[in-house]
Amino acid sequence: MDSNLLKVFVAVSEQKSISLGALELGFTQSNVTLRIKQLEKTLGYELFHRVPKGVILTQEGEKLYPLAKEIVQKIENASIQMQNMKEQTLLRIGTSQANATIRLLRFIETVQRDFPLMSLEVYTSGTPSVLEKLLAYQIDIAFITGDPKHLDIEVLNQFSDDLYLVEPQDKRCPNTLIGYREKSTHFDFLKAYEEGLGNKTYQTMIVENYEVMLGCVKAGMGKAFLSKKIIEKFGYVDTLTLTKLAQNECDLQTRLVCRKDNVPFIADYLQGLC
Template sequence: MEINDLKIFKAVAEFGSVSQAALELSYVQSNVTARIKRLEKELQTELFYRHKRGMVLNAEGKRLLEYAEDILGKMEEIKRAFQGSDDPSGILNIGVVEPIFSLPGLLSEYLEKHPHVDLSLTVGVTARLLQDVTSMKLDGAFVTGPVKHPLIDCYEVFREELILVSKNENSTLDDIVKKPLLLFNKGCGYRERLESWLKGEGIIPKQIMQFGSFDTIIGSITAGICVTIVPKSSVRRLIDDGTISGYSIPKPYNEVTTIFICKKDSYLTPTLRSFIEKLQHI
């Protein structure tokens, strides 16, 4: 078994298609097919369910994928360990939940100090970003805390107040919780806090809709369609100019901590190490 076999297998598993995997890896399709068949022969088991529209991992394939991600992650770690230098450079893959309005300034300062770093940002919800960090798809991520995970190191970055917001209509808090809720996707820390509060109050939302985009959510709020929960700092300007109204919610549901997470016990490249040092001196 070769490392390239695992790379090919992982690509086919992710795309569910030999042709798409071949295109991504710049291989000919027949080579990808042959490698998968050779891998299955070596392991003495089929790894995929094959159908007209593509390929889906079976139970043995899912089992191998866990090993493949671990092995490939370790290979990347080895490369980083021997390519490191005192001058941070290369790609830094960071995940981020939205919205964190204090983040652009922090990132700008870091990139100004380390111009050879190429920063790549991936937006997602906390649950997904945590998974991507543990599988080493991301170097680290800004997520909603607290996070307790045996494979994760955490660094507190910001603390902010969460509020409910709706179109400026002089409504009471009792009135607005009866409106439809427009929330981020499942796995969002803000959403979890709001749902916990409403459950504790015995309030059943009239309707819950979800979007993954902060701009879409705020646009729907200003149109008077629904209510949402966000950090106060992210909508302060809209509140100040009277576009929307903000409503305080009780403790402990009204506080959100943004933390930076990275995988525990993995090699810290100079790039990631310098980034963490920047966070610790905010």
């Protein structure tokens, strides 16, 4: 079976549209239609139902999709690994949002200076999503918060973050915890800390912007748990109350990680960064 046909199938499946799939792949719509028909002829099944707004998978298409997705990902990863056997030509970086704010730009500048011919790609999300991408071979390295505790993951480097409970200075603080996203290691720690104090009735507020989050704290809308580097970056150190919390057994250090079976060619370099 031609893997290129599977790549077309995956693109159309994810876009739910032949025209959008063609746009993603850089093909003509007629070319994509022809390739889908070739794949259907090879397999002996129709893979899509045509609907007014595009296409949807048939029952056979639903069964094929996860298998095709895995094959396409493995082929793409094999291609990248072969290119990187003698030198790192592409480095795909994943990072949690906090690490993107604290250290990503400096990391990119340093790597581009030392490896000017290497291309970089960046994916940003919460630590759980970043780890999922890493384990699926969709990124090469990742900045994450905490110990991944996964047999397939290798830690390349480790960084300490100065973390503080942040509260308004001159306003009464409501029982509201402010986080960047609901699934966040730092936010989970803050909620567990409050519950450990017997606070079971707090409300939560999600603000996906650190500057706005700090502004909300200053305005007396709640409290947050953030790295001091983020607080300094947006100029709030002198206008908020910062309290250092005992982190107990909660490991909140930043780690730079990779898959054990997909260690970057520049691993030694990455291990030496500080």
